[in-house]
Amino acid sequence: MPELPEIETVKLGIEKTVLGSVIISTKIFRRDLRFPINDNLEKLILNKRVLGIGRRSKYLLFFLNKKTTLVLHLGMSGKISVRLKSECEYTLKKHDHLIMSFDNGIFLIYNDPRRFGFVETIEGNYKDYRRFRYMGIEPLSKKFDGKYLWNKIKKSSRNLKSILMDQKLVAGLGNIYVSEALWDSQINPTRIGKNMSLIDCQKIVVSTKKVLKKAIKFGGTTLKDFRQIGGEVGYFQNKLQVYGKEGQSCFRRKCKGTVEKSIISGRSTFYCSTCQK
Ligand SMILES: [Zn+2]
Numbered sequence: 469m470p471e472l473p474e475i476e477t478v479k480l481g482i483e484k485t486v487l488g489s490v491i492i493s494t495k496i497f498r499r500d501l502r503f504p505i506n507d508n509l510e511k512l513i514l515n516k517r518v519l520g521i522g523r524r525s526k527y528l529l530f531f532l533n534k535k536t537t538l539v540l541h542l543g544m545s546g547k548i549s550v551r552l553k554s555e556c557e558y559t560l561k562k563h564d565h566l567i568m569s570f571d572n573g574i575f576l577i578y579n580d581p582r583r584f585g586f587v588e589t590i591e592g593n594y595k596d597y598r599r600f601r602y603m604g605i606e607p608l609s610k611k612f613d614g615k616y617l618w619n620k621i622k623k624s625s626r627n628l629k630s631i632l633m634d635q636k637l638v639a640g641l642g643n644i645y646v647s648e649a650l651w652d653s654q655i656n657p658t659r660i661g662k663n664m665s666l667i668d669c670q671k672i673v674v675s676t677k678k679v680l681k682k683a684i685k686f687g688g689t690t691l692k693d694f695r696q697i698g699g700e701v702g703y704f705q706n707k708l709q710v711y712g713k714e715g716q717s718c719f720r721r722k723c724k725g726t727v728e729k730s731i732i733s734g735r736s737t738f739y740c741s742t743c744q745k
Contacts, residue, residue: 469544469545469642469643470526470542470546471526471640471641471642471643471644471645472523472525472526472607472640472641472642472645472680473645473680473683473684473686473687474683474687475523475526475527475528475542475640476523476684476687477684477687477688478528478542478548479521479522479523479528480687480688481548481550482521482528482530482548482550482576483521485550485572485574485576486518486521486570486572486574486576487518487520487521488517488518488519488572489517489518489570489571489572489574490515490516490517490518490570490571491513491514491515491516491517491518491532491568491569491570492514492515492569492570492571493514493568493569494509494510494513494514494566494567494568494569495566495567495568496509496510496565496566497560497564497565497566497567498565498583500583501543501565501580501583501584501585501586501587502541502543502583502584502585502586503586503588505566505586505587505588506588506589509587509588509589512536512589512591513530513532513536513538513568513589516532516533516534516536517532517533518530518531518532518570519531519532519533522594524594524600524603524606524639525600525603525606525635525639525640526541526542526640526642527539527540527541527599527600528540528541528542529594531594535591535592535593536589536590536591537589537590537594537597538587538588538589539586539587539588539589539590539594539597539599540578540585540586540587541585541586541587542580542585543580543582543583543584543585543586544582544584544585545580545581545582545584545585546578546579546580546584546585547578547579547580548576548577548578548579549576549577549579550574550575550576550577551574551575551576551577552573552574552575553569553573553574553575558575558577561577561579562581563579563580563581564577564578564579565578565579565580565583566578566587602636603635603636603639604634604635604636604637604638604639605638605639606638606639606640607638607639607640607641607676607677607680608677608680608681612638612673612676612677613670613673614666614667614669614670614671614672614673614674615666615669616673617637617638617669617672617673618664618665618666618669620637621637621661621662621664621669622661622662622664623661623662624660624661624662625660625661625662626660626661626733627657627658627659627660627661627732627733628650628655628656628657628658628659628660628661628664628672629646629650629657629658629732629733629735629737630732630733631661632646632649632650632672632676633646633733633735638676641676643711643735643736643737644708644711645676645679645680645683646737647710647711647737647738647739648679648708648709648710648711649672649675649676649678649679649680650672650675650739650744651709651710651720651738651739651740651744652675652678652679652709653668653671653672653674653675654671654720654743654744654745655668655671655672655744655745656739656741656744656745657732657737657739657744658730658732686707710727710738710739710740711738712738713727713738714727714728714729714738715727718740718742718743720740720743723740723742723743724742725740725741725742725743726740726742727739727740728740728741
């Protein structure tokens with residue numbers, strides 16, 4: 469499942485290819501995604517120019533002229549490929565649901581086998597979009613600091629893993645980067661919100677930003693040649709420290725612990741109880 473750094477990388481990839489270009493055709497092959505694609509979507513985006521590309525949580529935003537925003541959510545298995553028209557004729561692949569072509573010869577293909585993703589438009593201010601109404605702050609924004617987190621959790625009886633996965637508190641953090649951030653901060657994911665100090669919260673925030681930024685930086689390096697190869701954007705094998713490493717020795721220097729996996733609030737959580745207290 470793509471998480472925030474992957475979406476940010478997709479955003480950068482799209483920005484590099486279609487920013488400033490006009491959508492000249494839209495082909496939709498399946499409309500029954502997680503939410504059905506609106507009948508007039510093609511009409512709303514056709515002949516509009518991409519004035520900016522944005523991201524909110526895991527939503528990709530194409531800011532078009534006339535105050536239209538195209539929203540793309542990749543769900544569990546969605547992917548975007550970039551192709552050049554001059555390449556040999558594109559053969560439609562299974563699960564290609566949407567193809568948009570642009571006046572600079574680029575086309576973007578949205579493929580999603582599980583169809584948990586969706587495509588919508590927003591008319592007017594994107595901040596008023598109903599799916600953003602109860603969404604928490606961005607983890608990489610200045611607003612997300614130790615004090616914010618501490619205020620939100622100091623009365624909570626929930627464990628840290630669930631708290632950090634709560635999209636109303638902070639948006640876009642998922643299973644992978646919550647495990648990574650807590651490992652980095654040496655704090656155990658089973659600890660309860662109300663038992664955390666302000667200093668603990670500051671540590672978590674610093675680590676969260678650090679692991680996200682590192683992953684985004686790493687993802688960015690994979691973007692270099694994607695225009696030439698016409699491949700997918702934004703998927704990369706990031707070097708994770710703890711996620712998916714159960715049974716392996718802890719990566720922390722001098723720690724003799726082993727990475728454990730446990731299910732917390734229904735989700736796999738990876739941590740080292742030797743160095744994460
Ligand atoms: Zn350890």
